[in-house]
Amino acid sequence: MPFLSYEIAQMTNLIATLLLLFGTVEIESRVCSGIDEPEFLHVYNVWQFRGCTKIDGSIRIVQTTFDGDVYYNRPGLHPDALWAFSEVREITGFLLVQGKHPHFRNLDYFRNLEVILGNELSPTYSSTLNIMVTSIESLALTSLRNISNGNVVIYANPNLCYVRAANFDQIVQSVDQKVIVKSNAPRGQCALGHKTCSSRCDRRLCWGKGIRNCVGNFEDSNNIIDFLDNNFLSG
Numbered sequence: 001m002p003f004l005s006y007e008i009a010q011m012t013n014l015i016a017t018l019l020l021l022f023g024t025v026e027i028e029s030r031v032c033s034g035i036d037e038p039e040f041l042h043v044y045n046v047w048q049f050r051g052c053t054k055i056d057g058s059i060r061i062v063q064t065t066f067d068g069d070v071y072y073n074r075p076g077l078h079p080d081a082l083w084a085f086s087e088v089r090e091i092t093g094f095l096l097v098q099g100k101h102p103h104f105r106n107l108d109y110f111r112n113l114e115v116i117l118g119n120e121l122s123p124t125y126s127s128t129l130n131i132m133v134t135s136i137e138s139l140a141l142t143s144l145r146n147i148s149n150g151n152v153v154i155y156a157n158p159n160l161c162y163v164r165a166a167n168f169d170q171i172v173q174s175v176d177q178k179v180i181v182k183s184n185a186p187r188g189q190c191a192l193g194h195k196t197c198s199s200r201c202d203r204r205l206c207w208g209k210g211i212r213n214c215v216g217n218f219e220d221s222n223n224i225i226d227f228l229d230n231n232f233l234s235g
Contacts, residue, residue: 028053029053029054030051030052030053030054030087031052031053031054031055031056032048032049032052032054032055032056033055033056033057034055034056034057034058034059034091034092034093035057035058035059035060036057036058037060039060040060040061040062040064040065041059041060041061041062041065041077042064042065042068042069042074042077043068043074043075043076043077043081044074046077046081046082046084047084049084049085049088050084051087052084052085052087052088053087053088053089053090054088054089054090054091054092055088055090055091055092055093056092057091057092057093057120058091058093058094058095058096058120058122059085059091059093059094059095059096060096061082061096061097061098061099062096062098062099063098063099063100064099065077065099066078066079066099066100066101066104078101078103079101079103079104079109080103082109083109084109085109085110085113086109086110086111086112087112088110088112088113089112089113089114089115089143090113090114090115090116090117091113091115091116091117092117092119092120093116093117093118093119093120093121093128094116094118094120094121094122094127094128094129094130094150095110095113095116095128095129095130096122096124096127096130096131097130097131097132097134097136098130098131098132098133098134099133099134099135100133100134100135101135102135104134104135104136105135105136105137105138105159106136106137106138106139106140106208107131107136107139107140107141108140108208110140110141110144111140111141111142111143112143113141113143113144114143114144114145114146115144115145115146115147115148116128116129116144116146116147116148117148117149118147118148118149118150119149121149121150122150124153125151125153125178125180126150126151127150127151127152127153128147128148128149128150128151128152129147129150129152129153129154130153131153131154131155131157131160132153132154132155132156132157133155133156133157134157134160135157135159136157136159136160137159137160137161137185137195137208138160138161138162138195138207138208138209138213139154139160139162139163139166139207139208140207140208140213141166141207142207142208142212142213144171145171146171146173147168147171147172147173147177148173149173149174149177150177151177151178151179151180152168152171152172152177152178152179152180152181153180154180154181154182154184155180155181155182155183155184156182156183156184157183157184157185158183158184158185159185160184160185161184161185161189161190161193161195161196162190162195162196162197162206162207162208162209162213163181163184164181164187165197165201165204165205165206165215166205166206166207166215167205167215168181195209197213197214198210198211198213198214200214201213201214201215201216202214202215202216203215203216
């Protein structure tokens with residue numbers, strides 16, 4: 001079966017994004033099944049996660065998610081479609097992110113994710129949160145408070161800053177859990193690019209740019225200073 005043309009693929013992504021962003025059905029609580037291996041997130045199954053507050057299982061975002069799959073006639077997914085996960089608060093398995101895209105710069109799509117239980121672990125380093133070889137520049141997981149089981153692996157993300165300031169030692173729940181953070185953007189590169197935590201973040205801990213990404217509290221000010229800090233003053 002011939003692969004969908006570029007124009008059709010672009011239209012598919014546009015329709016997916018519009019429906020995800022402007023869907024009219026509001027669901028207060030919804031449990032959805034995760035993605036079993038060897039399956040992964042793609043343009044045809046991303047719909048099922050819109051409005052989900054809990055994922056019973058795991059989520060796998062891989063390079064083929066963005067590139068598409070010729071064999072199964074699946075066009076590539078634009079990162080904007082990941083807003084389907086914007087209401088997710090809990091994942092019972094693991095979250096794996098391994099892929100690059102010019103518009104894939106953070107994990108703000110999971111901004112409401114609070115808990116990853118790790119009842120199922122990724123085979124890579126027995127991890128619950130696995131972020132490897134991506135194009136992201138910040139994690140932006142501002143609600144994440146608890147990783148109950150398994151390891152955290154954040155490795156080989158050449159543009160990723162702020163990660164050492166996310167304070168994962170306070171998020172994992174056991175001394176047996178390992179936090180492996182290696183081969184991401186060098187600190188000097190982050191500093192030169194002004195990609196560092198706002199000085200107003202408590203203990204200089206953050207998930208990304210501006211006070212909206214502070215871990216915990218930040219210094220009080222006013223709306224004008226907040227706007228400048230989120231958009232210009234900090235990294």
